[in-house]
Amino acid sequence: MSELVIHDATVVTVDEENRILREGTIRVEDGEITAVEPTEEADRRADADRVIDADGQIAIPGLIDAHRHTDFALVGGLFSDLDGDHLLREAISLYHNAEKELGDSFFEAGWELACLRQLTNGITTVNAMDFTPEIGAEAVGESGLRGVIGPELADLLKPESPAEQLAEARSFIEEYHDTYDGRVTASIAPGGEVGCSRKLWEGVADLRRYYPDLRLHTHLYDTPEADTMAAASGADDPIALLDELDLLDERTLLTHLLHADEDDARRIAESGAHVLHCATVYSYFRAGAQTWFPLPALREAGANVALGLDDPFWFDCWDIIQEAKHARLLANFEYGAHQLSSYKLVKMLTIDAARALGMDDEIGSLEAGKRADVVLFDVDARRHEPFSNLPSLLTNTITGGDANTVIVDGELLMHDGVVKSMPVEETVAAAERERSRLQEKTGWKTSLAGSSPPEKSIVRRISARPIIRAIEQYGHGFVSEHLP
Numbered sequence: 289m290s291e292l293v294i295h296d297a298t299v300v301t302v303d304e305e306n307r308i309l310r311e312g313t314i315r316v317e318d319g320e321i322t323a324v325e326p327t328e329e330a331d332r333r334a335d336a337d338r339v340i341d342a343d344g345q346i347a348i349p350g351l352i353d354a355h356r357h358t359d360f361a362l363v364g365g366l367f368s369d370l371d372g373d374h375l376l377r378e379a380i381s382l383y384h385n386a387e388k389e390l391g392d393s394f395f396e397a398g399w400e401l402a403c404l405r406q407l408t409n410g411i412t413t414v415n416a417m418d419f420t421p422e423i424g425a426e427a428v429g430e431s432g433l434r435g436v437i438g439p440e441l442a443d444l445l446k447p448e449s450p451a452e453q454l455a456e457a458r459s460f461i462e463e464y465h466d467t468y469d470g471r472v473t474a475s476i477a478p479g480g481e482v483g484c485s486r487k488l489w490e491g492v493a494d495l496r497r498y499y500p501d502l503r504l505h506t507h508l509y510d511t512p513e514a515d516t517m518a519a520a521s522g523a524d525d526p527i528a529l530l531d532e533l534d535l536l537d538e539r540t541l542l543t544h545l546l547h548a549d550e551d552d553a554r555r556i557a558e559s560g561a562h563v564l565h566c567a568t569v570y571s572y573f574r575a576g577a578q579t580w581f582p583l584p585a586l587r588e589a590g591a592n593v594a595l596g597l598d599d600p601f602w603f604d605c606w607d608i609i610q611e612a613k614h615a616r617l618l619a620n621f622e623y624g625a626h627q628l629s630s631y632k633l634v635k636m637l638t639i640d641a642a643r644a645l646g647m648d649d650e651i652g653s654l655e656a657g658k659r660a661d662v663v664l665f666d667v668d669a670r671r672h673e674p675f676s677n678l679p680s681l682l683t684n685t686i687t688g689g690d691a692n693t694v695i696v697d698g699e700l701l702m703h704d705g706v707v708k709s710m711p712v713e714e715t716v717a718a719a720e721r722e723r724s725r726l727q728e729k730t731g732w733k734t735s736l737a738g739s740s741p742p743e744k745s746i747v748r749r750i751s752a753r754p755i756i757r758a759i760e761q762y763g764h765g766f767v768s769e770h771l772p
């Protein structure tokens with residue numbers, strides 16, 4: 289007897305043959321897909337623990353957010369009307385003060401809200417880099433979702449020494465890698481050339497030799513000063529730095545590359561490293577205005593590119609389908625039409641992202657032998673019918689909010705729009721409570737009409753900190769948007 293049978297779905301498999309089944313059946317046993325075939329009459333009367341009639345719904349592989357930060361999920365609504373410089377000042381002051389003034393309960397509520405946002409947008413897997421990885425691993429594990437979580441290492445931005453941060457990363461890996469039935473795994477996550485000293489990079493190289501199966505997840509070329517920062521670590525540029533330390537290969541994930549040129553793109557592609565692109569956050573705040581992600585060069589050189597929301601709480605959108613839309617619009621605006629086809633975007637959100645994470649044997653497509661991570665989108669609605677071009681429908685018309693049913697490892701985490709795996713009311717109540725505390729402590733004001741930052745920014749109180757000196761010296765472009 290099957291554990292789960294989904295019948296009469298329109299199935300976009302994203303398998304090697306790129307099959308699309310008009311009326312398809314997905315069979316699942318022990319959390320694994322055992323068959324994806326055209327629906328037969330017997331499937332409608334299948335003997336299974338659970339049978340889902342998915343008539344009028346599209347089934348696709350669970351969506352993957354390939355680069356995200358989560359710690360500050362609760363600041364949603366505060367930052368989205370600020371300009372880039374102001375955003376950065378307020379973010380830094382929050383990041384520096386939140387840990388001691390708000391405590392674990394703030395981050396726990398944030399991670400749980402993030403899981404709820406992720407789940408209800410059809411994102412079954414997240415690749416996260418955060419300063420509260422233990423809280424994250426437990427929140428993701430308990431929610432039934434899948435997550436690769438890296439403790440963000442950045443000795444130029446955090447008070448702990450490289451040795452202390454590396455020791456903490458090692459104990460995180462030992463405690464949380466391959467937990468929750470394998471749904472939660474760990475990565476090694478140095479923040480990038482801006483936040484890490486040579487000493488830290490060398491420690492990262494040691495850590496990676498010790499854990500060769502883990503992904504190395506970092507930011508690269510997100511500021512124009514990337515080469516200068518790499519020079520401070522004794523290398524010609526960031527790619528040379530990684531290469532020299534044996535950190536640049538097919539297990540490496542490089543995020544942003546806003547200031548990488550064509551030659552950099554070629555070197556990255558030749559190394560086999562994967563690229564994570566986050567179009568929304570940079571275009572929204574107009575950072576990196578002088579250059580843009582070198583998509584044509586990466587494509588020509590054959591690099592694998594996946595997509596991420598990065599800091600969804602800064603611009604108030606947790607929908608990775610909209611992220612894909614923005615990636616295409618900005619690429620077309622910069623380089624001319626047809627930079628990314630609709631079906632390529634679907635692949636970038638599924639199988640390409642799975643390949644980047646080294647999980648393409650397990651997830652990223654709907655085919656026998658893979659884990660059953662499936663999202664059903666309800667398209668039996670007036671605003672969608674009639675339709676023909678499914679890749680276009682999936683990337684131009686529907687949104688993450690159209691996700692109706694979300695399955696991970698064969699478990700129904702959301703069914704017919706009802707969340708099953710998380711206590712929704714408690715999650716929302718905790719988020720509201722912790723957010724009120726944040727506002728009381730910082731002076732942020734919010735109303736239904738918008739938000740306003742504290743009149744006297746607490747940045748002044750922390751102006752002796754090195755990161756503020758760096759901003760004063762180099763301007764905001766010096767700093768990535770990811771700060772402790």
Ligand SMILES: [Zn+2]
Nearest residue numbers: 357543598770
């Ligand atoms: Zn990031």
